[in-house]
Amino acid sequence: MMLAEKYLRDAMMPHMWCPGCGHGIILQAVIRAIDKAGLEHDKTVIVSGIGCSSRASGYMNFDTLHTTHGRALPFASGIKMANPDLNVIVLTGDGDALAIGGNHFIHACRRNIDITTVIFNNSIYGMTSGQYSPMTPVGQFATTSPYGNIDRNFDVCELAKSAGATYVARSTAYHAPSMPDLIVKAINNKGFSVVEAVGQCPTYYGRRNKLGSPVDMLNWQKEHAVNVAAAAHLTPEQLADKLIIGELHNSSAPEFTEKYDQLVARLQGRE
Amino acid sequence: MGRKFAVAINPKWCKKCGICAAFCPRQVFTHKAGHVPEITAEEKCIGCNQCEQRCPDFAVTVRGKNDESDS
Numbered sequence: 001m002m003l004a005e006k007y008l009r010d011a012m013m014p015h016m017w018c019p020g021c022g023h024g025i026i027l028q029a030v031i032r033a034i035d036k037a038g039l040e041h042d043k044t045v046i047v048s049g050i051g052c053s054s055r056a057s058g059y060m061n062f063d064t065l066h067t068t069h070g071r072a073l074p075f076a077s078g079i080k081m082a083n084p085d086l087n088v089i090v091l092t093g094d095g096d097a098l099a100i101g102g103n104h105f106i107h108a109c110r111r112n113i114d115i116t117t118v119i120f121n122n123s124i125y126g127m128t129s130g131q132y133s134p135m136t137p138v139g140q141f142a143t144t145s146p147y148g149n150i151d152r153n154f155d156v157c158e159l160a161k162s163a164g165a166t167y168v169a170r171s172t173a174y175h176a177p178s179m180p181d182l183i184v185k186a187i188n189n190k191g192f193s194v195v196e197a198v199g200q201c202p203t204y205y206g207r208r209n210k211l212g213s214p215v216d217m218l219n220w221q222k223e224h225a226v227n228v229a230a231a232a233h234l235t236p237e238q239l240a241d242k243l244i245i246g247e248l249h250n251s252s253a254p255e256f257t258e259k260y261d262q263l264v265a266r267l268q269g270r271e
Numbered sequence: 272m273g274r275k276f277a278v279a280i281n282p283k284w285c286k287k288c289g290i291c292a293a294f295c296p297r298q299v300f301t302h303k304a305g306h307v308p309e310i311t312a313e314e315k316c317i318g319c320n321q322c323e324q325r326c327p328d329f330a331v332t333v334r335g336k337n338d339e340s341d342s
């Protein structure tokens with residue numbers, strides 16, 4: 001991939017992800033989006049938490065911050081508050097963003113702070129060898145659900161929308177060719193943007209759930225994805241095991257750093 | 272008709288998963304399990320770029336023959 005030279009840290013490659021892992025496909029889509037959006041290296045900061053997915057920041061040739069588990073958004077919020085001119089992009093896993101980091105996630109949505117968050121959703125904790133996450137679908141197997149998961153999983157897109165995020169979209173690793181455009185729109189949204197990128201962990205999730213090879217897992221994504229326009233004509237029953245992909249929510253609301261600047265200006269008597 | 276696209280795999284980065292070969296609509300690649308896929312029919316490439324965009328390892332590059340830019 002030609003863009004790799006421009007955007008990846010060559011010395012860090014090849015990356016640590018397993019053969020056929022979806023994280024590399026999603027990271028490539030992020031890079032294509034950054035390129036399409038024309039973001040400047042010096043004006044862009046990549047922040048991640050902990051997990052296989054969160055290792056993504058280390059491969060990117062930008063100012064990057066690999067933080068603590070679940071805390072990418074608080075660090076990212078600090079960066080954005082200190083210098084609102086920066087483009088801040090958070091790369092996080094379903095466990096990182098929604099288990100240990102779930103509270104930070106809903107409050108970042110609520111504040112509508114201008115950060116773009118890409119959730120690498122592989123339905124599992126990959127790095128720690130396959131515990132269920134809040135995104136593991138009901139009935140699926142993990143080391144911590146050997147008899148099938150009885151917890152209901154989040155729909156992170158619905159969660160983000162209800163909590164106040166102003167741009168929400170979903171794509172899959174199979175749909176890599178159309179994913180960058182959704183990320184570009186997320187980046188351009190002045191507010192908190194969430195892109196759920198459904199991917200695959202063949203090593204822990206795929207193997208334990210007998211989902212076959214990485215190619216089979218990508219085909220599963222293809223077969224279970226329904227575009228948002230087509231989904232409007234289907235019943236909830238028909239959509240029960242489907243992934244609705246595309247732009248799911250796009251609205252506007254006051255952005256946090258702007259409100260904060262206005263507050264400071266008011267208190268200093270500048271307005 | 273001359274070849275329009277050049278397809279390359281970086282063997283240092285490829286992890287041999289075979290995703291490129293599986294989703295190529297024109298069978299440009301030949302993949303044996305456990306090996307780096309071989310580009311055996313480059314002349315059939317239509318430049319759709321699906322192999323490159325679904326490669327988890329940034330290892331595949333498709334370039335237009337008269338084109339220096341990234342596709």
Ligand SMILES: Cc1ncc(C[n+]2csc(CCOP(=O)(O)OP(=O)(O)O)c2C)c(N)n1
Pocket residue numbers: 050051052053054069092093094095096097100120122124125126127128133201
């Ligand atoms: C405070 C803390 N608790 C637990 C861990 C162990 N831990 C590391 S990664 C991880 C889960 C990662 O899952 P996810 O974010 O879905 O990423 P994936 O590895 O699947 O890409 C956990 C629980 C940790 N590093 N720090």
Ligand code: SF4
Pocket residue numbers: 016017018020021022023052053122126127200201202203204205
């Ligand atoms: S354990 Fe799973 S998520 Fe982690 S690198 Fe391997 S395939 Fe990817």
